Amino acid sequence: MSCATLAKGLLDLDVARARMIAAAEPVRGEELVALERAVGRVLARDVTARLDMPGVDNSAMDGYALRLAELSDAGLPVVLRVPAGAGVTSLPEGGCARIFTGAPVPEGADCVVPQERVRLDEAGCMHVAGEAKPGANIRRRGEEYREGDTLLTAGWTLDSAALALLASQGIAEVPVLPRLKVALISTGDELIEPGATFAPGLVYNSNRVMLQALLEQADCEVLDLGIIADDPDALREAFATARDGADLVVCTGGVSVGEEDHVRPVLDELGGLWFHGVAMKPGKPFAFGYLDDGSPEGVPLLGLPGNPVASLVGWHLLARPFVQGCQGRTVGPLQQYRVRAGFSRRGSPGRRELLRVTLDWQGGHPVALLAGGQGSHMLHAASQAHGYLMMAADTDVEEGREYPYLPAGQFG
Numbered sequence: 402m403s404c405a406t407l408a409k410g411l412l413d414l415d416v417a418r419a420r421m422i423a424a425a426e427p428v429r430g431e432e433l434v435a436l437e438r439a440v441g442r443v444l445a446r447d448v449t450a451r452l453d454m455p456g457v458d459n460s461a462m463d464g465y466a467l468r469l470a471e472l473s474d475a476g477l478p479v480v481l482r483v484p485a486g487a488g489v490t491s492l493p494e495g496g497c498a499r500i501f502t503g504a505p506v507p508e509g510a511d512c513v514v515p516q517e518r519v520r521l522d523e524a525g526c527m528h529v530a531g532e533a534k535p536g537a538n539i540r541r542r543g544e545e546y547r548e549g550d551t552l553l554t555a556g557w558t559l560d561s562a563a564l565a566l567l568a569s570q571g572i573a574e575v576p577v578l579p580r581l582k583v584a585l586i587s588t589g590d591e592l593i594e595p596g597a598t599f600a601p602g603l604v605y606n607s608n609r610v611m612l613q614a615l616l617e618q619a620d621c622e623v624l625d626l627g628i629i630a631d632d633p634d635a636l637r638e639a640f641a642t643a644r645d646g647a648d649l650v651v652c653t654g655g656v657s658v659g660e661e662d663h664v665r666p667v668l669d670e671l672g673g674l675w676f677h678g679v680a681m682k683p684g685k686p687f688a689f690g691y692l693d694d695g696s697p698e699g700v701p702l703l704g705l706p707g708n709p710v711a712s713l714v715g716w717h718l719l720a721r722p723f724v725q726g727c728q729g730r731t732v733g734p735l736q737q738y739r740v741r742a743g744f745s746r747r748g749s750p751g752r753r754e755l756l757r758v759t760l761d762w763q764g765g766h767p768v769a770l771l772a773g774g775q776g777s778h779m780l781h782a783a784s785q786a787h788g789y790l791m792m793a794a795d796t797d798v799e800e801g802r803e804y805p806y807l808p809a810g811q812f813g
């Protein structure tokens with residue numbers, strides 16, 4: 402999208418995202434964590450292999466290990482038995498070895514034949530049905546990687562496969578970056594917590610639990626400062642507490658332009674605003690700055706809009722990549738593919754729109770359908786959506802045409 406089509410004063414979404422990713426400073430330090438507690442953590446240093454993998458030539462099948470050159474119509478007597486866990490042995494000349502999957506292939510053997518392709522005669526000699534090839538069914542020492550090879554690089558997110566890889570090397574503890582401490586602030590005089598008695602005009606605080614869940618899913622430690630009134634002094638105090646106790650501050654609400662919206666002026670006063678307003682719908686009044694001296698040495702503050710879906714979309718597209726960068730993770734581009742729209746709709750003037758859609762696969766190809774009402778206060782559609790249809794500014798959705806689709810799965 403060209404900047405010329407943007408609504409006045411708003412930053413292009415790609416530019417805002419790139420700025421945030423560039424600004425993210427990885428948290429410093431490292432801690433040693435047992436593998437059992439390391440899922441989701443970020444590797445602090447490269448990990449190299451301690452051992453060749455596999456460590457020895459071993460059998461890929463339950464069967465018989467032999468020297469091909471010795472195979473004849475007379476068969477080979479079974480002179481050795483090698484279960485998994487046995488040490489490396491040597492194959493006596495003129496005989497073969499009964500062997501099991503994973504067991505070290507005895508020195509001298511150059512082929513393993515699976516037991517399904519073998520016949521044993523009354524004398525206990527082994528006969529092979531069909532062809533046997535040199536090296537067949539032997540997993541060679543170091544064929545996957547060698548001692549000293551880099552297995553995982555710093556910044557890697559430790560998932561189940563990465564943890565298994567480390568375990569397979571005998572590694573019990575892993576150096577990871579410290580968890581990012583994030584202070585969470587909800588602003589708004591109208592807010593009450595779920596469980597409190599409702600009265601008309603009050604609003605249940607849904608952003609708090611949503612952002613807490615998103616932060617925890619992102620492996621952050623959350624310092625929840627609760628609801629702060631729409632009052633500059635209360636906000637100053639909360640920002641000071643957040644700045645002293647956290648690596649990063651996420652707040653929601655009060656970030657727009659009304660005189661009840663204090664986040665932006667207070668941020669300006671206590672630090673510095675880097676940008677405010679992104680050409681996206683929902684999520685427009687997103688604010689980014691630093692508490693302290695306004696430099697990246699200060700504590701970053703992400704101001705998400707109060708409207709719940711604006712807050713969610715702002716998290717997915719802008720806040721999350723910044724948090725990932727601060728966690729030392731590599732932030733990839735948005736994953737998207739083109740999907741046909743199953744509806745028509747007027748485009749959003751001056752702002753890229755992220756429509757909450759479901760995918761219908763009934764015809765064998767995905768068709769995007771609106772997940773429900775698209776207001777930025779409408780959580781139901783957001784709760785049903787499979788992803789976003791990303792519409793360029795000023796562009797109508799035409800039923801049957803294809804548009805970029807961002808699957809929700811990429812947002813964690």
Ligand SMILES: Nc1nc2c(c(=O)[nH]1)N[C@H]1C(S)=C(S)[C@@H](COP(=O)(O)OP(=O)(O)OC[C@H]3O[C@@H](n4cnc5c(N)ncnc54)[C@H](O)[C@@H]3O)O[C@H]1N2
Nearest residue numbers: 587589604606607608654655656657662685706707708711
């Ligand atoms: N004159 C203008 N008004 C508004 C503009 C604008 O450009 N000019 N932008 C609109 C857009 S777009 C959005 S998005 C909202 C965002 O405003 P704020 O971030 O200042 O949010 P609030 O005014 O505090 O609240 C908006 C809305 O969301 C509800 N809310 C707030 N916090 C929560 C929460 N924690 N949980 C659930 N719901 C929450 C709040 O009650 C309001 O209904 O501004 C538009 N206005």
Ligand code: MOO
Nearest residue numbers: 683684685711777
């Ligand atoms: O950006 Mo606001 O989210 O349009 O409602």
